[in-house]
Amino acid sequence: MSMSISVSGINAAQKHLDVTSNNIANVNTIGFKNSRAEFADMYANSIFTDNRTAVGNGVQTACVSQQFSQGSLTTTKNALDLSIKGDGFFVLSPDANSLDRTYTRAGAFQCDKDGFVVNSMGNYLQVYDVNDDGSVKSVSLDSTHPLRIPSSAGSPEETTKVESSMTLPADSPYMNVGLFDPQDSSTYNASTSVKVYDSLGEAHTATYYFIKDQEAQGAATDANTWQMFMFIDDKPVDIENGNQKTFQTPSSLAKDGFTLNSAKLVFDDKGNIKTDADGNIIGYTPAVIKTVPLGSAPSASYGGDKVITSGANGEQQVEFLFGKNLHMYGGTSFSVEAISQNGSTVGQLTNVQINDKGIVSATYSNGTSAKIGMVAMANFANVQGLTQIGDTCWRKSLDSGDAIPCQATVGTAGAIQSSALEESNTDLATQLVELITAQRHYQANSRALEVNNTVMDSILNIR
Numbered sequence: 001m002s003m004s005i006s007v008s009g010i011n012a013a014q015k016h017l018d019v020t021s022n023n024i025a026n027v028n029t030i031g032f033k034n035s036r037a038e039f040a041d042m043y044a045n046s047i048f049t050d051n052r053t054a055v056g057n058g059v060q061t062a063c064v065s066q067q068f069s070q071g072s073l074t075t076t077k078n079a080l081d082l083s084i085k086g087d088g089f090f091v092l093s094p095d096a097n098s099l100d101r102t103y104t105r106a107g108a109f110q111c112d113k114d115g116f117v118v119n120s121m122g123n124y125l126q127v128y129d130v131n132d133d134g135s136v137k138s139v140s141l142d143s144t145h146p147l148r149i150p151s152s153a154g155s156p157e158e159t160t161k162v163e164s165s166m167t168l169p170a171d172s173p174y175m176n177v178g179l180f181d182p183q184d185s186s187t188y189n190a191s192t193s194v195k196v197y198d199s200l201g202e203a204h205t206a207t208y209y210f211i212k213d214q215e216a217q218g219a220a221t222d223a224n225t226w227q228m229f230m231f232i233d234d235k236p237v238d239i240e241n242g243n244q245k246t247f248q249t250p251s252s253l254a255k256d257g258f259t260l261n262s263a264k265l266v267f268d269d270k271g272n273i274k275t276d277a278d279g280n281i282i283g284y285t286p287a288v289i290k291t292v293p294l295g296s297a298p299s300a301s302y303g304g305d306k307v308i309t310s311g312a313n314g315e316q317q318v319e320f321l322f323g324k325n326l327h328m329y330g331g332t333s334f335s336v337e338a339i340s341q342n343g344s345t346v347g348q349l350t351n352v353q354i355n356d357k358g359i360v361s362a363t364y365s366n367g368t369s370a371k372i373g374m375v376a377m378a379n380f381a382n383v384q385g386l387t388q389i390g391d392t393c394w395r396k397s398l399d400s401g402d403a404i405p406c407q408a409t410v411g412t413a414g415a416i417q418s419s420a421l422e423e424s425n426t427d428l429a430t431q432l433v434e435l436i437t438a439q440r441h442y443q444a445n446s447r448a449l450e451v452n453n454t455v456m457d458s459i460l461n462i463r
Contacts (some may be wrong), residue, residue: 003452009445012039016438023426024435031071031106031392032424034431040405043425062124068383072416073106073424079352082107083422088377088412091126092119092393096146098423099405101126101406102237103378105422106392108143117147127360127373128222128407134359134371141405144376153364156201158316159343161288162194164208165325167335168226170271174214177227177262178248182234187251189226190334196232198294198312198341206233206318210265210334224267224328230291230320233306238298240290240317241384260298263289263320267328281322322400344368354418377413378403402449412444 019037026032040062045054073083082090089103102123109117111126117125124146129137137143172189181187190210192256195203209229216225228243230237236253242261247254265281266274275281281289292298294307295314308314325337346363354360358375380386385399396403406413 003449003456004057005058006445006449006452007435008042008060008098010442010449012037012059012061013438013442013445015039015064016441020065020431020434020438020439023431024428025241027424027426027428027431029106029392029424030108030421031104032426033071033105034064034424034426035068035070036067038065054217066386066388067425069425071422073420075420075425077419078110079418080109080111081419081421082109082354082375083417083420084377084408084414085417086412088379088408088413089394091141091144091376091378091403092112092123093126093144093146094098094123094336096124099142101141101144101378102388102393102395104393105390108421111149115148117149117150120392123391123393126376127358127415128376130371130374132371134357134374136374136407138171139407140404141378141403144405147360147373147375149349149352149360149362149372150370153347153349153368153370154344154366156197156199156346157342157344158313159318159341160194160200160316161319161321162196162206162339162341163325164194164339165337166192166322166327166339167332167337168210168212168326168328170224170328170330172212174212174217176214176248177211179251180209180211180229180245180247181251181253182207182229182231183252187211188229190221192336192339193335194339194341196318196341197345198308198310198316200310200312201345202310202312203345204233208320213264222266224269225269226265226267226328227262227347228265228289231264232294232318235307235422236260236298237294237307238292240292242289249324261292265326266447271328271330272324273322273326273328275324288321290319291317292319354416356409356415356417358416375408375416376407377406377416379406379413380404392436 010393016037019035023034039059042057042060046059053302087107090107092102092104094100106183114116127147128144133138134280155357179187188209188211191207193205193207196206197203211227213225213227216223230239238261243264244259245262246259268274273281285375297306308316344366347366347368349362350365351363360373361369381401382399385397386394387397389395408416
């Protein structure tokens with residue numbers, strides 16, 4: 001009996017050594033949770049045993065208990081490195097279409113060749129679907145799916161409107177509109193540009209040229225008249241319902257009778273553009289200055305190239321809206337307060353951000369951004385009952401109970417921190433002390449076994 005008690009003590013000490021050694025081995029493992037060997041004594045009594053003289057039967061390993069205390073966080077420069085400050089686990093699946101779920105605290109993720117966010121073992125990070133405002137559609141582990149970050153966004157959208165807010169200088173000199181030459185800055189008073197897009201997403205540069213019309217100089221009314229010419233990719237474009245202007249030599253546009261329709265802009269004596277009761281710029285119906293189709297040349301006599309030549313929509317027209325945001329003031333220089341357009345090209349991925357609620361947002365080169373999911377989290381009634389499966393992952397078990405889906409920062413679930421990883425919660429100093437203690441226990445039980453063996457030898461040597 002004594003020998004079996006000592007053997008049980010040696011086995012327990014060995015288990016203590018194994019657990020401690022495993023904790024030490026994983027001191028640098030991201031998301032690792034250390035374990036503790038817990039022991040219980042053994043008794044084999046019957047109803048006829050005298051409890052006052054009963055001796056135990058040794059020791060047994062009751063369980064190896066996982067310790068889910070928070071590990072320290074270390075910051076990184078990778079936005080896909082995630083950590084959880086508080087309770088909860090990331091949800092993973094071994095395959096893009098699998099309903100099998102595993103759980104981890106190790107948040108070192110990266111994109112694979114197909115744009116899916118995976119860990120180093122190729123397991124897929126799961127997310128909930130979200131609405132445009134970031135609210136989650138369904139908090140259910142059955143509805144989660146792998147996070148995929150599209151490398152491009154949207155389809156091309158042709159520009160139909162450009163909205164501008166500008167101020168023209170009232171003290172600008174009058175100029176001969178017929179001598180306008182876009183290649184000679186001395187023939188116009190001001191210019192500015194904006195990018196516009198055709199139906200294939202190709203960018204074009206639309207340039208406004210403003211000229212203070214000499215023909216209005218000294219007029220009793222409409223003395224503050226300007227002409228605006230529109231060029232796209234340095235090609236002249238007619239304004240629909242505009243004022244036909246004929247160019248003269250030495251303008252580089254002059255080709256014997258070449259004409260171009262400009263937009264006539266008239267300001268009152270307070271520097272505001274003249275509009276009708278509905279706010280329309282006088283002389284234009286509807287309330288916008290609109291180009292002719294970009295797939296046609298501005299004039300038969302010009303014979304110039306069309307703006308749209310690549311197979312895009314040749315009927316595209318662009319409306320230039322000013323409303324009451326075009327002014328002419330003295331004592332100032334030409335300025336553009338705001339200018340924007342509604343077209344876009346296909347965007348290439350430029351940035352990924354994940355906030356503390358787990359909302360994954362992608363930003364693209366065309367200026368668009370999209371919320372593409374919310375990092376799914378799960379918790380358990382008894383986390384110590386989870387089954388360890390390696391790779392710093394766990395599975396649910398009968399002891400842990402079913403996974404409870406949750407959202408970061410909601411209820412008991414912790415917040416998600418991007419560009420940070422949770423270190424192992426192993427305290428190396430404590431584990432080294434445990435290692436020494438386990439060694440002493442092993443040595444003591446080995447000594448007890450040796451003593452029992454000596455006693456047995458003594459008995460056997462009696463003659």
